[in-house]
Amino acid sequence: MSDRAPTSPVSRERSREIKRLSVILAARQARLLSRVDLAEMTGLPAATVTALVRELIAEGYLIERGPGAPTTGRPREMLEFNPRAELVAAVSLEPPRISCEIADSEGAIIAHRTARFGGDVVETVCTFVLDLVGDNLPSLRGVAIAVPGVSTNGAVRLAPSVGLVEAWPIGESVQQRLGVPVVVDNDVNLMAAGECVAGAGADVANLLLIHVADGIGAGLVLDGKVRRGASGAAGEVGFMPVDAAPARSYSGVGEFEARWSVNAITERLVALHPGRRPESPVRELIQLAATSKPAREYLDEVLDAWARLILSCVCVIDPGMVLLSGAAAELDDAALEQIQSLLAAKTPAPTEVRRATLGDQAVLHGAISYALSAAVPLPSLP
Amino acid sequence: MSDRAPTSPVSRERSREIKRLSVILAARQARLLSRVDLAEMTGLPAATVTALVRELIAEGYLIERGPGAPTTGRPREMLEFNPRAELVAAVSLEPPRISCEIADSEGAIIAHRTARFGGDVVETVCTFVLDLVGDNLPSLRGVAIAVPGVSTNGAVRLAPSVGLVEAWPIGESVQQRLGVPVVVDNDVNLMAAGECVAGAGADVANLLLIHVADGIGAGLVLDGKVRRGASGAAGEVGFMPVDAAPARSYSGVGEFEARWSVNAITERLVALHPGRRPESPVRELIQLAATSKPAREYLDEVLDAWARLILSCVCVIDPGMVLLSGAAAELDDAALEQIQSLLAAKTPAPTEVRRATLGDQAVLHGAISYALSAAVPLPSLP
């Protein structure tokens, strides 16, 4: 796209798109508002707003909802933004499973399906999306595909631990088949985006989300935009160096996550308290720490290590807000307070640590925000 | 600015600014080009370009330089971009010293002055800038002020080590006095910006610059834009945790820089090789390591620590390129190769390590790029 000859930055086509997007974004944010409100929020003159609103009503984006609150003067005609005018497909690839949800721009799920797949992934994704969206295809604005590895330019280069082939441009193939924009990204990045637009981070423009599961990864949002880095590997914090670790080459599993991920915590828990492997080892460890001194000491080690990981990240990017996700979201208030204290003692910038709140819904909301941003990609101004 | 009522995103004023900026940016980049080139680079139609060029010639931005290379057809009239049409003041505050340079947009210095100051900083800065710019005041596009601490929104919150007062909105005061945009930032951030536009990082959009001096700090550029973080503390990598460090509260000096900055290296060098404190301790250490086993071992420790610092940063943001500045730029090829190898063994993403090339000029070029970006601040589109 960027290697095409540039079109005029002030063309009538572009001007029209800018006005439409201004109104759509204002309406999407406010949900219920009048033409006067739209004029104030966008800076467009009243005559222009009238014409745009007429158009968007005809297209189903806006619905007239009757008079506003009684005041002096002509009552406002309230307009409701219709999230069903913009549908998004959120696809999650966790080989051998694929799941797909169709949601409106508010996150309400309209249809979903989960299945195993082993054939052609592009074919499967397209079939799922088309089946689920059905007659609403004209309202489909974009597709977001979550993968558990590193993606660069829509080609997936997955972590060896989940064993999909490398250099696989599924995004472009799906986009050609479906005719809408398709974005592919790491699922932790999508979680960060989701929490930023609709979760624990909805009130900030910068945040770091740390997700602890079998691995440890992070999603970084700066100025409301997910940052992936030069090779799509931003947030691979599981590879943080641990001083005492033995030197070894790249193996797909990072030093830090080898010692402090859910797998490592589970191993240690079973050693401390022989029995069945717990479903939620972090929660289990916290409970055990109340009565067992060795468990208490180990919990302190874990919290100290996670606090140092957070501190390392804060030193680099100063996000102001850190969200803990996955197993790390299971920490109780005391543990959270402990991490906050460890951090406060050494951090160069005030940093608030919160639990992520969306859980399984984070990826969906992230996918929605991605797909809607991709749907009208206004080229950058000079 | 962002709390003002928005103006129309498609107004004629805005349209005019966009066209002018498109042409100025294209000309600035190309330096010598024709109207046909301008039309191709900006997407503007030929008629529009003709009118804009006439205007910019009248204002001194462009100079007609005669026919281009002979080809079939009417010869092109070559236009040269005039960097003197855009002057920038780069101010460096290192209490008790202040220095000021006036440069054109290519970095050519027109005037400079250094002095001690102790009175009112705003008054001193304004006096310096006005004196140095003289009759060229109409060409002054902006002022950039470099400080050795953390700045947020033009207010300087300096590191305790250099002892200036906190919460000091010099940027706004200078802007009101001079009537041009003023930006204030940490000098390491300005170095990163400078290397990105005119130095070792001129061919990339993302980079991390690590500066080793009495402290250790970093500047981060993502998508061509310096990132400061939520509190302006991004890049405070001197505060990276070191596993073996004793716990202590925030003291203005970070764990990592306490052990691996120039001061620390100097102390260790004097212990290894009693004598005068060297001017360039890193260079000295490298020379000593060729003949002294303890020095060799210490050099390996330093390089390992710096490599781990770089690895920590790469895990978080994946810049693709790391520039070493200050004392770290003094590493020889062998040492650089050693860091590159240590990194390659553990990094999740390919990362190239280079020396910064601009040295003392980096802050100036950073200031130029800041001031020119601030000079025409097109508000973001929706």
Next chain:
DNA sequence: CCCACTTTTTTCTCAGTAGGAAGAAACTGT
């Protein structure tokens, strides 16, 4: 030296538009 051809630059032209102003509509309050 003249002419055909090519390419660049400038001028001409006009359908479309941004947005101010005026008018219509729909209320409240007296």
Next chain:
DNA sequence: ACAGTTTCTTCCTACTGAGAAAAAAGTGGG
């Protein structure tokens, strides 16, 4: 019932984006 206020719509026009045409300035061949 009417004045006043506020919102929404229509009217109007100076301006503009950009395609097309014309003018300009070369080269190359005969």
